[in-house]
Amino acid sequence: MRLPCNFNNILGLWLVFIVFMFSSTVYAYPKRIASINLCTDQLLFEIAEPNKIISITYLSLDPEISNHTKRAKKYRVNHGLAEEIVHLNPDLILAGKYSSLSTTKILRKLGFELAEFEPAVSIDGIYKNIERLSNLIGRPNIGRKLIQKIKHKFNPNNMEKHAKKPTAVIFKARGFTLGKNSLANEVVLHSGLINIAQDQIRGSFDYMPLEQLIALNPDLIITDAFNENSPSLSQNLLKHPALGKITQIGSRENHPNVAVIPARYWNCGNSFITHALAQLKNWQIKVNK
Amino acid sequence: MIKFDRKALLWGVLLIFLIFFLSLLSLSQGPTFLPLDTIISSLYSQANTSTNIIIQEIRLPRTLLSIMIGAALGLSGAALQGYLRNPLAEPGIIGVSGCAALGAVIVFYSGLTSIISIALPLGGMAGAAISVLLLGLLAGYKSSVMTIILAGVAITSLAGSLTSLVLSLAPNPFATFEIFFWLLGSLADRSFEHVKLIVFPLVIGIGLLLTTGRALDALTLGEDVASSLGFNLQRIKWTIVIGISLAVGVAVSVSGIIGFVGLVVPHLLRPIADFRPGILLPLSMLGGINLTLAADILVRVISQGPELKLGVVTALIGSPFFLYLVIKSRSKLQ
Numbered sequence: 352m353r354l355p356c357n358f359n360n361i362l363g364l365w366l367v368f369i370v371f372m373f374s375s376t377v378y379a380y381p382k383r384i385a386s387i388n389l390c391t392d393q394l395l396f397e398i399a400e401p402n403k404i405i406s407i408t409y410l411s412l413d414p415e416i417s418n419h420t421k422r423a424k425k426y427r428v429n430h431g432l433a434e435e436i437v438h439l440n441p442d443l444i445l446a447g448k449y450s451s452l453s454t455t456k457i458l459r460k461l462g463f464e465l466a467e468f469e470p471a472v473s474i475d476g477i478y479k480n481i482e483r484l485s486n487l488i489g490r491p492n493i494g495r496k497l498i499q500k501i502k503h504k505f506n507p508n509n510m511e512k513h514a515k516k517p518t519a520v521i522f523k524a525r526g527f528t529l530g531k532n533s534l535a536n537e538v539v540l541h542s543g544l545i546n547i548a549q550d551q552i553r554g555s556f557d558y559m560p561l562e563q564l565i566a567l568n569p570d571l572i573i574t575d576a577f578n579e580n581s582p583s584l585s586q587n588l589l590k591h592p593a594l595g596k597i598t599q600i601g602s603r604e605n606h607p608n609v610a611v612i613p614a615r616y617w618n619c620g621n622s623f624i625t626h627a628l629a630q631l632k633n634w635q636i637k638v639n640k
Numbered sequence: 641m642i643k644f645d646r647k648a649l650l651w652g653v654l655l656i657f658l659i660f661f662l663s664l665l666s667l668s669q670g671p672t673f674l675p676l677d678t679i680i681s682s683l684y685s686q687a688n689t690s691t692n693i694i695i696q697e698i699r700l701p702r703t704l705l706s707i708m709i710g711a712a713l714g715l716s717g718a719a720l721q722g723y724l725r726n727p728l729a730e731p732g733i734i735g736v737s738g739c740a741a742l743g744a745v746i747v748f749y750s751g752l753t754s755i756i757s758i759a760l761p762l763g764g765m766a767g768a769a770i771s772v773l774l775l776g777l778l779a780g781y782k783s784s785v786m787t788i789i790l791a792g793v794a795i796t797s798l799a800g801s802l803t804s805l806v807l808s809l810a811p812n813p814f815a816t817f818e819i820f821f822w823l824l825g826s827l828a829d830r831s832f833e834h835v836k837l838i839v840f841p842l843v844i845g846i847g848l849l850l851t852t853g854r855a856l857d858a859l860t861l862g863e864d865v866a867s868s869l870g871f872n873l874q875r876i877k878w879t880i881v882i883g884i885s886l887a888v889g890v891a892v893s894v895s896g897i898i899g900f901v902g903l904v905v906p907h908l909l910r911p912i913a914d915f916r917p918g919i920l921l922p923l924s925m926l927g928g929i930n931l932t933l934a935a936d937i938l939v940r941v942i943s944q945g946p947e948l949k950l951g952v953v954t955a956l957i958g959s960p961f962f963l964y965l966v967i968k969s970r971s972k973l974q
Contacts, residue, residue: 413813524814526829560947561829562698566672568690582754584821585814592831593697596688 471620714928717902722917735795743767764893845886853918900958
């Protein structure tokens with residue numbers, strides 16, 4: 352019997368060792384990831400390996416705000432409560448920057464690895480979040496591809512440039528509207544529209560009285576779709592007869608002036624933002640024809 | 641026929657003039673400034689301009705709803721105080737408004753209103769009717785001032801917590817925000833659809849309550865005297881119950897709970913009516929309209945951005961008044 356002392360065998364052992372080291376560093380990446388925020392849920396679905404996710408929020412089951420309802424059904428859902436997370440024993444917890452402070456505090460105290468994500472208020476913010484999460488869970492390539500995909504659509508050269516920029520106002524349930532330093536505002540601008548609400552409101556978002564919207568008389572009202580089965584007064588505002596009449600002012604009969612963009616495309620920052628952009632661009636091109 | 645003395649008649653005319661004045665003021669209040677002549681011409685204009693839409697579709701229904709709901713609340717307060725011979729009776733305090741809101745909330749968030757819109761006022765009416773009957777069961781209409789108020793407090797808090805429960809369980813994510821609307825009331829961004837929805841039951845309810853004037857006059861002399869004068873006590877009772885359920889029920893179903901209007905107005909006007917319920921009823925209706933219009937104007941004047949709820953203003957006016965009444969009647973009760 353020969354001893355394994357020749358060069359080939361030593362090389363072989365080294366290779367085994369290196370492969371072992373390499374695999375052990377791979378295994379250092381989290382294998383049990385839990386998310387307690389809708390937006391980190393959505394990013395996880397886009398970046399993480401499905402079998403590494405152990406829990407997502409119940410909000411991901413709602414088709415109005417989640418792009419991955421089918422996949423979400425396979426996972427255990429949480430309601431952002433520490434107790435639900437602790438017994439799952441995750442090795443990484445994803446939370447929003449503005450998730451319940453008491454929850455994140457407890458989870459940290461119990462020694463869990465917690466990553467808080469800033470809500471994206473710009474396209475750059477989306478890139479940052481994707482990059483950070485993909486590095487954190489060891490899938491930088493997937494993240495890079497995703498960023499490329501968004502960058503392609505949001506390329507300044509692809510920006511609609513027309514002499515005449517139609518005006519728009521985002522008007523959601525309760526009159527919720529968005530202005531400067533918001534993700535939606537950037538998408539609206541990129542599609543070649545002007546968001547005239549940005550000069551009317553103080554912060555990046557506000558509630559606009561219906562009357563103010565009518566007085567502004569924008570070319571386009573951008574709103575949400577909503578579910579008839581579970582009514583609310585907030586959403587009934589969008590059915591106010593005054594809104595029906597504003598669509599008939601002047602020579603507007605030629606084109607629809609309400610664009611319904613599903614909330615799930617742009618309430619969180621992820622690759623579905625390109626869908627919102629595409630819809631607005633289509634409308635803008637139709638009008639400028 | 642009720643004989644109006646000159647003082648009451650004069651005040652009645654004055655209150656009607658004030659309604660016209662406040663209505664114009666109400667039409668001119670809003671986030672966008674519009675001059676008065678534009679507003680008046682907008683009321684008749686057929687053109688489809690944004691100014692016309694603002695006046696005709698937003699401010700006009702709001703003003704009309706203030707008038708309708710104010711009339712219902714003021715009159716109901718006077719009728720309840722007269723019938724129960726209780727100075728603290730008011731739809732908001734004895735639980736009628738709370739139960740009407742609960743009824744409306746149940747039919748609205750269950751999705752019934754999306755199928756048939758008339759379900760909303762019907763829900764409010766049913767809630768109001770149940771509360772009046774419940775009050776009779778719990779306290780009896782002849783019981784003391786305090787027993788009725790205590791029963792009312794119990795019904796109000798039960799209705800309030802059930803309303804919060806229904807809203808928390810509603811599948812719509814916005815429902816929980818809307819607790820404020822139902823418990824504090826608002827007329828912001830209502831439309832002509834709401835006016836159409838409640839106008840008939842509201843007018844019938846007001847009509848029924850106004851017919852009880854003479855009977856309430858007689859009741860001030862006691863039930864025995866009233867029945868010996870030929871008034872059918874059962875009939876008075878049911879007229880009041882149905883009238884209140886119709887008027888307050890449908891009002892609350894579109895505006896939420898606007899408290900204290902029915903408490904403050906009859907008390908302020910009682911000296912003018914020479915303490916006769918029959919005269920106090922129409923006067924309180926006019927007074928209720930004025931107070932609601934004024935409060936709804938105030939709401940728009942003081943809040944920049946998201947509007948203050950109407951019930952906040954009426955409560956700020958009403959609750960010190962309520963305290964004053966409690967202190968005043970304390971000596972009598974002991």
